[in-house]
Amino acid sequence: MKKLIVMMLLAVMAFTTTQTFAQTKKDGSKDMRYKKNKQPMKKDGTPDKRFKANKETKKPTTVKMTPPAKKAA
Template sequence: MKKLFLAAAMLLSVSAFSFAQTKASSGQTQTTQHTKKDGTPDKRYKENKTAKDTVVHAKKDGTPDKRYKENKKN
């Protein structure tokens, strides 16, 4: 009787652990952001960049540099 009870308890505990370790369902999206040590977003990664962060080519006096395509007028 002890062996039967022990086997049932082991089976129950193993099955409980296997159900507790399931991964997130596919309907949930994970959004992880790469951050620096101080907690600010790391701009080296694409998901942390915004349109504002793009490089604007300008001269030292602040005027647009016409050597670059995005600064030329059509």
């Protein structure tokens, strides 16, 4: 009985999460009212790298700074 209840609960949770994050119209195309779907794309469907939102960010390299050497008195 517990397994049945757990399985039903998981099924309900899976159904509600897919409905919450579905940002498409009834015909399956993207709903452009959402910011996530407004990424500029080329005609072939790849992201257009001319726009800042589609550019890959590079991680800045950190340079380890050594403390200044102590002068002998």
